[in-house]
Amino acid sequence: MLHVKNLxxxxxxxxxxxxxxxxxxxxxxxxxxxxxxxxxxxxxxxLTLIGVIKPQGGAITLGGIPMNQERLRELRQLAGMVFQDPDNQLFMPTLVDDIGFGLRNYGFDEKTIEVRITAILAQLGISHLKNRLSHKLSGGEKRLAALAGVLVMEPSLLLLDEPSAFLDPRSRRTLISILAGLPQTMLVATHDLELARDLCPRTMLLKGGRVFAEGPTQDLLQDHTLLEHAGL
Ligand SMILES: Nc1ncnc2c1ncn2[C@@H]1O[C@H](COP(=O)(O)OP(=O)(O)O)[C@@H](O)[C@H]1O
Ligand SMILES: [Mg+2]
Incomplete structure (x- = not known):
């Protein structure tokens, strides 16, 4: 569903x-x-895969659509990214405004917006946070709120940047089990090798901006020489 060539x-x-x-x-x-x-x-x-950064060369195709300026709006609905720092993602006063922002921006009607928000909050187990102030949530709650804001758009591809960063062990387990139950295609940037092993059957290892190794997560994580060469 995603093809990247010579990027x-x-x-x-x-x-x-x-x-x-x-x-x-x-x-x-x-x-x-x-x-x-x-x-x-x-x-x-x-960031390049969601069209925030424009590549110098190469081609990206998502869901059969080639990435270019004209089709960016369409593509942004197909791919959703959860940023490393949820404070960069949550900017409306309350959670419910935040999660509805993308849908309003895309012109969904209020009824649909309400139905979708209610469903996503329940799915992530955070219905009780609905009317809370975004900036007063805990780190783990913010991470789930940011995820809700992305999932509510029903993307096919989910891009996660360091999803377990700054989470306590319990919030981390909750997040991993939620992610494991989602149907989306996922690309998960992470320093958390345990998360990689638990969540992702395949791993891609970058070094100096190139794909240094790629294969089954089990194999890569067992190769200590390889990980050391890649600075891990
Ligand atoms: N906005 C930017 N302007 C210039 N260089 C940047 C910018 N963002 C990141 N870089 C550089 O690009 C390289 C890759 O950074 P990044 O993609 O953030 O790596 P990672 O997420 O793997 O830590 C680094 O050398 C970083 O300094
Ligand atoms: Mg990074």
Missing amino acids: TVQYSPADPLVLQDISFSLEPAERVALIGANGAGKSTLL
């Missing part, structure tokens, strides 16, 4: 390439972990 990204002409010649595909409902040392290019890759 190249540079933040500015004076800077070195941040992503070089990245090629991979995701099958529908597949969950893939994206691992690599700090600065390897994980966040950049996710």
Whole structure:
């Protein structure tokens, strides 16, 4: 459902390439972990896949649609990203306003918006937070709220940037079991190798903006020499 071919990204002409010649595909409902040392290019890759960063070269096709400026709005409905810091995602006063924001932006009617919000809050077990102030939620609650805001759009592809960062062990388990029950295709950038093992059958290892290794998560995580070479 996602095809990436020879993707190249540079933040500015004076800077070195941040992503070089990245090629991979995701099958529908597949969950893939994206691992690599700090600065390897994980966040950049996710941001490029939702069209926030414009690549210098290569091609991205999502759900059969080639990524380009004209079709960005369509593509953004197919792919949803949960940012590393939920404070960058939650910006409306209450949770219910936040979660409904994307749907309102896409012109859904109020009835549909209400039905979808109610369903997503129940699915994530956070119905009780509905009218709470976003900035007063705990870290774990914020993470689930940010996820709700993305899932409510019913994306086919879910891009998660360090989903378990800053979570206590209990919130982390809750999040992992929720993610494991979702039908979406997922690409999960993470330093949490245990999360990668529990959630993602396949892993892609980035080093210096290139795909350094790729294969079954079990195999990659057992290869200590490989992980060390990649700075992990
Ligand atoms: N906005 C930016 N402008 C210039 N360089 C950036 C920017 N964001 C990230 N970089 C650089 O791109 C590289 C990859 O960063 P990033 O994608 O954040 O890696 P990761 O998520 O794997 O830690 C790093 O060298 C980083 O310094
Ligand atoms: Mg990152």
